[in-house]
Amino acid sequence: MFTGLIREMASVKSFGGNRLSLKAAHKPKLGDSIAINGTCLSVVSIESDGFSVELSPETLTHIATEKLSGKVHIEPAMMMGDRFEGHIVQGHIDTIGTIRSITDNGNSYDVIVDVDSEFIPLIPPKGSITIDGISLTVNEVMGEAFRLTIIPITMRETLFGTYKKGTRVNIETDVFARYMRHILTSSAKKDLTWNDIDHISSLY
Known part of the structure; x- marks a missing residue:
């Protein structure tokens, strides 16, 4: 992890x-x-x-x-006992996104990333997402894209400073959203009971 x-x-x-x-x-x-x-x-x-x-x-x-x-x-990878500072990241790439635009707001940058609509349900607003290994918070989700706000230190100290329109990036979606979709999709073939819902809740 x-x-x-x-x-x-x-x-x-x-x-x-x-x-x-x-x-x-x-x-x-x-x-x-x-x-x-x-x-x-x-x-x-x-x-x-x-x-x-x-x-x-x-x-x-x-x-x-x-x-x-x-x-x-x-x-x-994290070691047992390490301080947990970022998000939960598995290192499993779900898809490749493409930088649509980067807008300089003075003290931050708005970055819009295009992604196949299949993965949008796994990208919740204010949820976590990992771009080329950098854990970030999603600010806005659109039909086939999402918006990030990048602070200047991230632009200076990571590859984000080299990105431009058309740059492809590795995307790992929110791990909890991924698990929830799998559970709910698997459960869709049967009627959910309150016991099923309690079990799903207990996993998180």
Whole structure:
């Protein structure tokens, strides 16, 4: 599990086939889970100046692979006892969104992201969403898009400062919304009882 707080901007040394090698100050152990641009991956080798991770064919079909160059966001998985500061993030990318517009408001930026309408039910207003590994709050939801408000430090210290119209981003939707849709969709085939509703409530 992750929090969606970026710990470092690592540099891509190489990316080919299913292997991504990074130059980073973070020193993981072999087999550690680490989120790269929001995608949970496993460390498969340790180098003197960084580490390498492996991407499965399934992962490669769900992420914006063109962004695995230059700088990338990294966040190590949480450890038991760590302070929980961000949102609950699994590192499971649901879909790829596209930046529609970025508007400078002086002390913040409004960013509108287009997304397939299939995923809109999983993006509740004021709920959490993860963009390339950054946990954020959704300010407004539209038919096939949503609006974020980005503060200046996020623009300076993350890849958001490089985004422009047409940039594709990895999206992980709200984990609770995802689970609720699955439960309710599975339950739709039968009449819900009060016991069913109590059970669903107890899960959260």
